[in-house]
Amino acid sequence: MSNNPKFETQAIRTQSERTGNREHTAPLYLTSSFLFDDAEQMRAMFADEIPGNLYSRFSNPNTTELIDKVCLLEGAESGYATATGMAAVFTTLAALCSSGDHILACRSVFGSTHTVLTKLLPKWNITHSYVDIHETDSWAASIQPNTKLLFVETPSNPAVDILDLEWLGKFADEHGLILIVDNCFATPYLQQPIKFGAHLVLHSATKYMDGQGRVLGGLVVGKEELVDEVRLFARHSGPALSPFNAWILSKSIETLALRMDRHCSNALALAERLESHPDVELVKYPFLPSHPQYEVAKKQMRQGGGIVSIVVNGGVDRGREFLNQVKVASLTANLGDSRTIVTHPASTTHAKLTDDQRAEVGILPGLIRISVGLEHVDDIIADIEQALAASKPILA
Template identity: 65%
Template sequence: MDKKNFETAAIRTQLERSQFQEHSTPMYVTSSFVFEDAEDMRASFSEEKDRNIYSRFSNPNTTEFVEKVIAMEGAEDGYAFATGMAAIFSTFAALLSSGDHIVSARSVFGSTHTLFTKYFPKWNIETSYFDINNPDEIESLIKPSTKILYAESPTNPGVDIIDLEVLAEIAKKHKLLLIIDNCFATPYIQQPIKFGADLVVHSATKLMDGQGRVLGGVVVGKSELVREIYLFSRNTGPAMSPFNAWTLSKSLETLAVRVDRHCENALKIAEALESNVNILKVKYPFLTSHPQYKIAKKQMKLGGNIIAIEVKGGIEAGRKFLNAIKMCSLSANLGDTRTIVTHPASTTHSKLSEKERLAAGITPGLVRISVGLENVNDILQDIEQALNS
């Protein structure tokens, strides 16, 4: 079977079996690999042979994990990292030089924003932000030095949606690289490469693992770009551990069935919360009230597991809501089997100024709900009692 359907690729993309004929891929917890002789070693280091040398470069478990993501995203090549932020940093660092310029959606993860505003300027790399609700302004920000167009969709934490085809048209017109953070959607819900993205990046810590166990990141896309990222990472060392790769590879085998239930629960909860008198606004991509509902339906299979609500009463109301939660977890993670609630203004995005938060759509009373796999009625009951308290 050459071309596999999504669920089959997740399960049947695997390493060749060893002499022990194991059904489940074993863990290769080793720092290095041995060679038959001097010529074998020379050929391996010169890359005349495609084989494992050292687990900072590659490992059978990371290879299997990456191959699965490549198949799921429809990519040519990929590389795995210790964390999602390692994937984002390494991708930009490998592809940019001093004097280059990034055009990015303003609504990006807090640590990504910090990279763009605090660390990249040290190397004379500038970033200009566009409003995700106003992609018409992108072209006015492009300079001769612009190299990358970057966005998350859906965004963190406001679940805004941007038209990936529009971004791809702009990137192609101006000969820019289009990089999309697809973490919230996963390749099961959305494949940005189909809409014109050059690279797709994930924090595998989230829905890919789905059980709050391990950290990981991955980037997939065009082979010539991944090659540059690989060479940078081979020398700087942000490698994924074999254990984490083994865990994530097994997790991908259940991604489709898990995400189906996550999204089913999330849509039911979002619909129920729209009538709650203690909420000013509910945002979920597959609610008809979402400003980019039509775009979400065009490019996403399902609405994802993240709901953003605006609690009446601002920042103090957001904190009180978290304090009133009984079952759901208070955590900075998302995409877990357990439902997680977070108040970004006082936690994940607290290091941003109020002006920066508002520009990114993070209002004082915004609460992010990562809907888990518990019984949907139990999740909803806990959220509603917290709101009503």
């Protein structure tokens, strides 16, 4: 490769060392363990004196290739692959926090992340405070003497709010906090938080990394000394990614840029079309000039991503009926698929929040999250428009 290969070339040509069989693509290493030449090599590997594969819960050539690739694309020093995206979230927080520590988190987080912060970590006396993404001037007041880290999503799920990564990096540095960014919606193709000062970046590889709804996976990449703590925790608690899923994900990343280009162009076209629709109260998409953080999104993202959030007239009932009327789009618990997916967060992913909690993060009763797929954009737009028409209440 050239001395400075582009993203697409790195995504395709980063590969584990070929075996004597001269394979063009990395083989599957479906083995639970690995052989040692002798007792001394076995001892040295277990003592971490020499590198090598011991056991696939620790490392495997397929997971190593995936990690190396994502580290390169994100500009990270090291990484670890987990069985799911939520395993990446929980493992990172549990590995870095001790009893008595405090976490500062943006209020707009994925529903399961909210549960980890509010239900699971408090069992070990790890507390948190939520801060409003729209009121960053007040964040410093929420820092406590025991605050260890800052956890954010940008773009956020599902309201696609944008946080200023450059500001976040400076804020974390000023207050001595570990900055963790969930980069799932953007992927490293659209955004690299480490360039702005993030210490760790998390992904649900289940989403755009795979891109076709086939496998589960998670990734933690960033500063080596922090990843070492995550790796130690994961090595003994066991949330390892399977070699097969790692192989699938590494191959999928070869087409990530191509797919994200289409996701983004389709999403922007849909967002622009729906902005003037009479049955849509609000359209939020990072690269629409009407988005509150449009200028920030343009500064730190290559394109606006594949998620469009709309608020339909008629509240919860209209939102749920809209889902019943789609014909092309899927109703499923995923996003980032080649297929367009629609969900109603107020009654599904964020149903366990109170009405007030949902309102605080912009999840209105009629909010619909559209994960815009790779179908022809005309067919996507037609399906959404016909579902809006078919779900419109009949006036007496």
